[in-house]
Amino acid sequence: MDNRFGDIETFLTVASEGSFAAAAKSLRLTPSAVSRSIARLEQRLGVTLLRRATRALALTREGVDYRDRMVVLIGDMLAVEAGLAGERGAPRGLLRINASPSFGMECLIPILPRFREEYPEVTVDLTLLDEIVDLVDDRADIAIRIGPLRDTRLRAKKLGHSRMVLVASPDYLARRGTPKTPDDLDQHDCLRFSFRRSVDGWPFRVGKRVVQRPVQGSFFGNSGEVVRRMALAGGGIARHGHFHVARDLAEGRLVEILPDYNPGHGEDIHALYAAEDRAAARIRAFLDFLDEALVMPG
Secondary structure, three states, X not given: OOOHHHHHHHHHHHHHHOOHHHHHHHXXXXXXXXXXXXXXXXXXXXXXXXXXXXXXXXXXXXXXXXXXXXXXHHHHHHHHHHHHHOOXXXXXXXXXEEEOHHHHHHHHOOOHXXXXXXXXXXXXXXXXXXXXXXXXXXXXXXXXXXXXOOOOOEEEEEEEEEEEEEXXXXXXXXXXXXXXOHHHHHHOOEEEEOOOOOOOXXXXXXXXXXEEEEOOOOXXXXXXXXXXXXXXXXXXXXXXXXXXXXXXXXXXXXXXXXXXXXXXXXXXXXXXEEHHHOOOHHHHHXXXXXXXXXXXXX
16 A cells, blocks of 8 residues: 555654654654665655664755655645644643744743733743754744744744844943944944854945944953843943844933944844644744734834
8 A cells, every 4th residue: 555644754753863763663663664664765756865874864965855845745734734624722732932032031021921811721931042943952842033044944934124223321422422433433342242143343334335344342242132231231332133122222221323324234033933833733823923912113
């Protein structure tokens, strides 16, 4: 009997578990049955999906492509079935969310009590890290990413866009003066980030061109929140996503500087999730809730 779906499920499990033995245990099959299933699939496709070594398995390029496509297709199928069947019960279970400290504290935590009231059977596990986590390795259901997307295995739901602004505290500006042009930054302490994806220069619009200008300073922070706190303490000038400092600007704790030179650059904000998890009621509920409840500062 042709059991194509079963062979695909077996392959995806092997790819996830990393070995025939672990996949066999997960699927409640024998290792030989798993091996035969993979062999049938490879014969039908006419390509090698896995390279077998003594101690480990590795996906071939074709195997990686097939895995990524099947994950998306199965996720879509599950979502269609869930939609046709309708919601048979209230969302429940553990929902693991990962976000940066800045976005989590400024945008998520203020609305999470409302989500918990609407879905009392969902337990929220929120982790705030500036490091980019792997949803599978770190067992997260949803990750909020700010900036360019790199993981093509995941589905992305755009939540909003935040422009970048230069800010400093009134105390700092009273002591050191307010920059009038980007060249004035040579006389100021610029607060920078220490993580690898940061850059040493800041962009400015000068005439009709956007130029990347090097900045200097004696402080580095490993997160947006660390740099924000240093700016609030009067330690220098920082470049932040507007969503992170919107309340500080509105309440006068920080002041935007050089707005006429702002090139209008910004970063998109997405919620990422595994395609096959989209059918889970708790994940759908939270994604839909973000659509309705999340308000990004202008």
